[in-house]
Amino acid sequence: MSDLPFILFSLVAACAALMVVTRAVPVHALLYLVVLLLSLAGVFQALGAPFAAMLEIIIYAGAVMVLFVFVVMMLNLGRTDRDRERHWMAPGIWIGPAILSCLLLAALCITLRAMPPTAAPDTLVSIGPQAVGIMLYGPYVLSVELASFLLLAGLVSAFHIGRNIRGTGAATGEA
Amino acid sequence: MTAPMPVIIGVTLAVLLGLATFLTWFERRLLGLWQDRYGPNRVGPGGILQAVADGIKILFKQDWIPPFADRGVFVLAPAIGMMTVLLSFGVVPVTAFWSIAGNLNVGLLFVLAMMGMGVYGVVLAGWASNSKYALLGGMRAAAQMISYEVFMGLSVLGVVMQTGSFTMRDIVLAQSGLWFIVPQVLGCVVFTLAGVAETHRLPFDLPEGENELGAGFHTEYSGMKFGMFFLAEYAGVVLISALLVTLYLGGWQGPLLPPALWFGLKTGALVCLFILLRAALPRPRYDQLMALGWKILLPLSLLNIAATGAILLLHAPG
Amino acid sequence: MFGILRTLWLTFLHMGHRRVTVGYPEHKPPLPPRYRGRIILSRDPDGMERCVACNLCAVACPVDCISLQKAEQDGRWYPDYFRINFSRCIFCGMCEEACPTYAIQLIPDFEMSEYLRPNLVYEKEDLLISGTGKYPDYSFFRVAGVKIPGKDKGEAEREAPPVDIHTLLP
Ligand code: SF4
Ligand code: SF4
Numbered sequence: 001m002s003d004l005p006f007i008l009f010s011l012v013a014a015c016a017a018l019m020v021v022t023r024a025v026p027v028h029a030l031l032y033l034v035v036l037l038l039s040l041a042g043v044f045q046a047l048g049a050p051f052a053a054m055l056e057i058i059i060y061a062g063a064v065m066v067l068f069v070f071v072v073m074m075l076n077l078g079r080t081d082r083d084r085e086r087h088w089m090a091p092g093i094w095i096g097p098a099i100l101s102c103l104l105l106a107a108l109c110i111t112l113r114a115m116p117p118t119a120a121p122d123t124l125v126s127i128g129p130q131a132v133g134i135m136l137y138g139p140y141v142l143s144v145e146l147a148s149f150l151l152l153a154g155l156v157s158a159f160h161i162g163r164n165i166r167g168t169g170a171a172t173g174e175a
Numbered sequence: 176m177t178a179p180m181p182v183i184i185g186v187t188l189a190v191l192l193g194l195a196t197f198l199t200w201f202e203r204r205l206l207g208l209w210q211d212r213y214g215p216n217r218v219g220p221g222g223i224l225q226a227v228a229d230g231i232k233i234l235f236k237q238d239w240i241p242p243f244a245d246r247g248v249f250v251l252a253p254a255i256g257m258m259t260v261l262l263s264f265g266v267v268p269v270t271a272f273w274s275i276a277g278n279l280n281v282g283l284l285f286v287l288a289m290m291g292m293g294v295y296g297v298v299l300a301g302w303a304s305n306s307k308y309a310l311l312g313g314m315r316a317a318a319q320m321i322s323y324e325v326f327m328g329l330s331v332l333g334v335v336m337q338t339g340s341f342t343m344r345d346i347v348l349a350q351s352g353l354w355f356i357v358p359q360v361l362g363c364v365v366f367t368l369a370g371v372a373e374t375h376r377l378p379f380d381l382p383e384g385e386n387e388l389g390a391g392f393h394t395e396y397s398g399m400k401f402g403m404f405f406l407a408e409y410a411g412v413v414l415i416s417a418l419l420v421t422l423y424l425g426g427w428q429g430p431l432l433p434p435a436l437w438f439g440l441k442t443g444a445l446v447c448l449f450i451l452l453r454a455a456l457p458r459p460r461y462d463q464l465m466a467l468g469w470k471i472l473l474p475l476s477l478l479n480i481a482a483t484g485a486i487l488l489l490h491a492p493g
Numbered sequence: 494m495f496g497i498l499r500t501l502w503l504t505f506l507h508m509g510h511r512r513v514t515v516g517y518p519e520h521k522p523p524l525p526p527r528y529r530g531r532i533i534l535s536r537d538p539d540g541m542e543r544c545v546a547c548n549l550c551a552v553a554c555p556v557d558c559i560s561l562q563k564a565e566q567d568g569r570w571y572p573d574y575f576r577i578n579f580s581r582c583i584f585c586g587m588c589e590e591a592c593p594t595y596a597i598q599l600i601p602d603f604e605m606s607e608y609l610r611p612n613l614v615y616e617k618e619d620l621l622i623s624g625t626g627k628y629p630d631y632s633f634f635r636v637a638g639v640k641i642p643g644k645d646k647g648e649a650e651r652e653a654p655p656v657d658i659h660t661l662l663p
Binding site: 451455 | 497500501503505507508510511512513514
């Protein structure tokens with residue numbers, strides 16, 4: 001029953017995802033999103049990729065979601081927003097996308113069924129950080145470089161936006 | 176020699192919680208010593224039972240949840256803060272045979288991940304309290320802890336590069352010749368500073384900032400929920416000290432004395448250093464804190480990584 | 494950077510310094526004689542009450558915690574009752590400054606806690622001591638020109654006899 005952790009984590013993930021979309025208070029939704037990400041990390045771990053699991057927690061759950069929470073805290077949402085959010089939960093709004101998504105799921109299941117079953121590896125091999133690194137800087141070095149270009153561009157533009165334009169008060173850094 | 180896992184977990188947990196409680200007293204005594212006064216010295220021999228008295232007091236205090244707070248999150252937040260710290264201890268190898276998961280191949284990353292999650296304890300406490308001071312404290316905590324997490328992660332990379340592994344036990348074993356504090360002195364300094372900021376201890380305790388924010392993120396907390404934040408802070412101090420020992424000070428290794436004792440001694444000395452920092456240094460302004468992080472620590476840690484990489488490449492066999 | 498390290502080191506060195514605080518109930522801190530603590534009413538060298546119930550202290554008190562009532566006997570004024578509410582007193586010493594007869598004095602004693610607040614209201618019996626306090630030789634009625642039994646007008650120290658208005662001779 002080595003599939004048990006995987007199934008448990010997936011179940012938690014699915015439930016958390018459902019909660020994310022149905023919460024009216026944004027911070028609660030974000031919390032469920034964090035739980036979702038954590039359970040995804042669990043899924044990664046169960047699939048034998050601890051490195052990816054840890055990165056998932058550090059970057060997504062630990063950093064990105066905190067920033068989300070941070071922004072929501074700054075927005076200072078009150079009761080009115082909560083009520084409006086409830087209003088958006090009306091069945092008329094979500095029923096269409098939900099049906100379409102179900103159709104998509106069905107199609108996915110059917111196509112997956114139709115595919116010839118690949119031979120599953122007998123034992124789960126855990127891919128450690130070293131292996132991941134060797135892969136990244138071996139066959140996938142091009143994508144690493146592309147990603148770093150993208151990040152550099154992001155960094156430069158962040159600097160540009162946040163720079164202190166003297167006299168215009170566009171951004172206030174420390175003197 | 177290896178004890179069964181439940182015993183290890185139980186003992187570690189008990190020692191840790193006991194230590195955190197003990198530290199609440201020890202810190203006050205030590206601060207007193209450094210500030211030419213006595214500190215709590217009444218309850219029990221030398222005042223050591225003060226920790227117990229405080230514990231009893233805090234347990235019997237009214238545990239009040241403000242009516243304007245978000246109940247669920249309000250209760251959850253201190254638990255998150257405590258849990259993440261305790262979980263991190265799982266991967267710290269006390270000795271070669273005494274650790275819960277010292278062999279985890281992503282051990283160091285796990286610690287970083289838990290620190291990342293620890294931010295939620297503070298931020299959510301600030302948000303759920305639904306009061307200005309707590310919110311401000313929570314926001315400061317979010318910005319501060321995310322930034323310093325970056326430097327913390329970057330600073331330990333030097334160690335990881337030298338060891339070639341994220342496993343805590345391998346890191347310790349790699350230091351059998353030379354402690355990493357010698358080649359990685361930059362990384363060690365950055366890690367220490369980031370550690371202080373992560374546990375929001377005194378020089379960097381802007382999320383609490385008593386003189387401007389009341390008590391910061393835990394302004395609205397009382398009773399044992401506040402106690403949890405309190406204990407989590409001290410457990411965090413122990414954690415950072417233990418990590419410093421593991422990463423830079425050769426872990427349990429040392430001559431003559433048994434390994435566990437060495438680990439305890441080193442950790443204890445570092446805890447004292449943390450308290451000394453608190454006794455001696457004033458709190459910086461918030462922008463100074465951020466400037467220190469992004470303008471000094473970030474370049475330093477990047478420099479450390481680059482230099483380590485270059486030297487490793489030069490010395491690489493073949 | 495160096496400054497920070499120096500601070501750390503200097504603070505560390507404080508480990509060997511003498512403590513400036515004392516463990517209170519066992520070791521009493523030495524109090525200077527002019528320490529402003531519990532208030533007393535003193536007597537003059539003859540053993541009579543010094544207070545002349547002039548009310549100056551009550552007026553001077555910034556928190557209005559003194560209350561007294563004048564009585565008279567043989568030309569001497571004295572307080573019928575004299576009450577200080579120590580739960581209000583801030584030990585500022587204004588009353589002592591205002592007193593013309595050195596009757597009210599603050600002494601170096603501060604251990605006056607009570608479990609019940611009314612117990613902090615001190616009556617004249619609690620305040621009056623049998624000594625002269627800080628001014629052993631001073632006696633108001635010896636220098637003042639009032640007539641009391643045993644001392645007629647003009648018999649006070651450095652006081653000229655009163656002018657006899659019934660004679661026109663110079
Ligand atoms: S010491 Fe000050 S407050 Fe106290 S009775 Fe005298 S004047 Fe009033
Ligand atoms: S204590 Fe002094 S100031 Fe107060 S009523 Fe008596 S004589 Fe006057």
